[in-house]
Amino acid sequence: MRLTVGQAIVRFLAAQYSERDGNRRRFFRGCFGIFGHGNVAGLGQALLEYGDDLPFYMSRNEQAMVHTAAGHARMSDRLATFACTSSIGPGATNMVTGAALATINRLPVLLLPGDTFATRPANPVLQELEDARSYDVSVNDCLKPVSKFWDRVNRPEQLESALLGAMRVLTDPAETGAVTLALPQDVQAEAYDWPEELFRERVWRITRPVPEPAALDEAAALLAAAERPLIVAGGGTIYADATLELRALAESTGIPVAETQAGKGSLPWDHPSSVGAIGVTGTPAANALARRADVVLGVGTRYSDFTTASRSLFADPGVRFVNLNVARFDAAKHAGVPLVADAKEGLRALHAALGAHSVADAYRAEARELAARWNRTVDRAYAGDGRGPLPTQAEVIGAVNQAAGLRDIVVCAAGSMPGELHRLWRSSDPKGYHVEYGYSCMGYEIAGGLGVKLAVLDSDDPSREVFVLVGDGSYLMMAQELVTAVAEGVKLVVVLVQNHGFASIGGLSESVGARRFGTRYRSRTATGLDGPLLPVDLAANAASLGAETIRAETIDDLRGALARARDASATTLVHIETDPLVPAPGDEVWWDVPVAEVSALEPTREARAAYEKARTSRRHHL
Known part of the structure; x- marks a missing residue:
């Protein structure tokens, strides 16, 4: 031819x-x-x-x-x-x-x-x-x-x-x-x-490799001997369609399940074995269990520094790892027992090998109480605490979560929202949470959301809504795929959170003694970028790109706007301003970001002293 x-x-x-x-x-x-x-x-x-x-x-x-x-x-x-x-x-x-x-x-x-x-x-x-x-x-x-x-x-x-x-x-x-x-x-x-x-x-x-028998026996023996085991569910759990197998193993053994960013949704948020997000963006429940865990079963995770809190989180001196992963590269991390296999087949095999084994009732009860305590905190964050004239980002997340159906999907990527979503978002479906955090790429949100929606339209439930959560910084990096969504007749619900700067890096900057330098959108004055807010109108920009736009000022406004956006037939953007200085509740976990070793600034010197102390908590996992 x-x-x-x-x-x-x-x-x-x-x-x-x-x-x-x-x-x-x-x-x-x-x-x-x-x-x-x-x-x-x-x-x-x-x-x-x-x-x-x-x-x-x-x-x-x-x-x-x-x-x-x-x-x-x-x-x-x-x-x-x-x-x-x-x-x-x-x-x-x-x-x-x-x-x-x-x-x-x-x-x-x-x-x-x-x-x-x-x-x-x-x-x-x-x-x-x-x-x-x-x-x-x-x-x-x-x-x-x-x-x-x-x-x-x-x-x-x-x-x-x-x-x-x-x-x-x-x-x-x-x-x-x-x-x-x-x-x-x-x-x-x-x-x-x-x-x-x-x-x-x-x-x-796409094959499903099974675990090698000797490695399976070693892994099962290690888990059976553990007093405080913990499962860390990563993205490979979901890619392999292994969530039912994970649930069966957790229910049978009583081992609590924590989730990485890519693995969030591996269990429904209210499942008795679910203790929520782990790591730097994790919940106090999951992180408390991680600090004391004597054996960690990682399923389809690559153990990023956010998951391990820069190798400071798994603090038990004798902690051991069992790494179930289809990639040998990831299975060998932390000197763990490498269980190289498909997640579905590996979980089935582990479940069979463990038989009727179960953790102690007291450990089950402890995990459930920690998770319940955190869920009460989330309820309060969603309700808001009235600390300022503007809504908090946590309240916005709560409103979107409550507007979304059980099988709807949230998409996000960069800034402060991924961390707050990881802790606060309540996922009921394995595909309902889509946060790109491997690269945490600003500008991914709208373009990635378009790809998600195109996949939804090919699925058995094309009615699933896709909610794209994007901050003003990410929006300004790459908003033009709104035009593509409009051209293709693909509906997205975009929630644009305007806080006039880079909220996440602003907070990080403050924590390392850099006073939020270069993170706020301000006009230049004789002393730097510290003048009035820039006169940008991102809602008007979205309208000019063809999206329907709705402006919300309060959380009640936002709830009404989200209802209208759900009923709309075309891509709709909802714009709301939030207070970037009010963080969501979470867990104080270390993340290794080096601080200037010498400085004339007192905040930087204080941050360096805290950094020197914190990095002593790093573990080798050998």
Whole structure:
């Protein structure tokens, strides 16, 4: 079959399927793109000609379209995603941030950036990076360190192995992330005689590896001997559809379950075994149990510094770890017993190996009392305490949580809200909480929410609402995918929290003695950025991008606005101002952010003294 390289790529991608537990689905829902001279005549022409096979979606920013693909992949449990194409130059380098996010979060995304001419007819061409050391370098080499697989297709003959290699990594739960195929613009338009077999339907089976027997025996023995075990449920629990197995193990053994950001929703918030969020953004209940735990069973977690409180949280001198993870890299962390397996199969095997084993009744009761105490705190935070004229962010979260149905979804990524959401949001569904915290990328929220909603529309319940919570700082970084949502007729409910600056980093700045320097949106005066508030109107901006907008001033206003937004048929943004200086209740847990060792500022010296004391709590876990 004689096709161009661009046409062959589109035909191939349209024929790829994933299958898990007998359920088959298209792996690529479509292709996002922004065209330039590097891809318009190749992939652009191919997507026009074969758009019925692989639908094209126009994005407004290359970074954002990768976020949208990542959001869709996460909501689809990594069984489906999008391809993303850009031109060479700024379009390609714009995708680097999105690629890093996808790889850090272990989410499959295929990047197809255009590249300079393979034949080098007239170097340098427009947007070409000239490197005096090698003519084979382009800006696409920036994508190598943030990609799990990277290749440059300099000849049509190389395409077959490149495509198969890309699919191998995209569909491997232990290795997946961003995959980049750099495509020189002349090669994209070049024709070649392809074998018909390349375009036949191909099914990539997502396997469920079982634990090795000796490792299973060691892990079960360690858990059975523990007096104060704790389960840490990570994102792998949800990706593997292992939440029912987790529930069964927790109910049978009585081991309490704490959740990472990616694992939140592994158990319903009101389940007797649930003790809520863990770590720097965790609850007093989960963290109190973590400090005393003698054995920690980590399920599908990569143990980020927020989960471990920079390795200070798991404080028992003899604490041991059992790490159930499909990736050996994560299973070996903290010198734990590596149980390399699919989370569903691993939990089933552990449950069978533990038999009728149960923790002491007193330990069950302690965990439940700690969780109940925290839930009463959340009730008070949702109700507000009237400390100022503006609502608190906790009250806003409570209003959105109460407006959301049991299967609706909240999306967030950066700033102070992820921490407060992790502690306060009450998840009843494994897919109801979608906070990107592996990269904590400002600007992800609206673009990622679009990807989540596109996945919802493909699901068995397309009526699920997607609530995007975004602060003014993140909104100003990347709001333009509101236009894409409007163009595609995809409804989002966006709650824009305006606090005139970077609330999270402002608080951190204050804690390290830097007095919230450079974190507030103010006009410049003779003494710095300390003048009046900037005269920005983000609600008007959203309206100019095509979103319906509602302004709320009080929490009662917000509740009414959310009801109207739920009833709306189009993307709607609700704008509300909050007080950035009123934090949500939580747990004082250390996070390692080094403080200036010497300073003339007294707040900095005090912060350094506190830092020196706190870092003595760090553990080695050897």
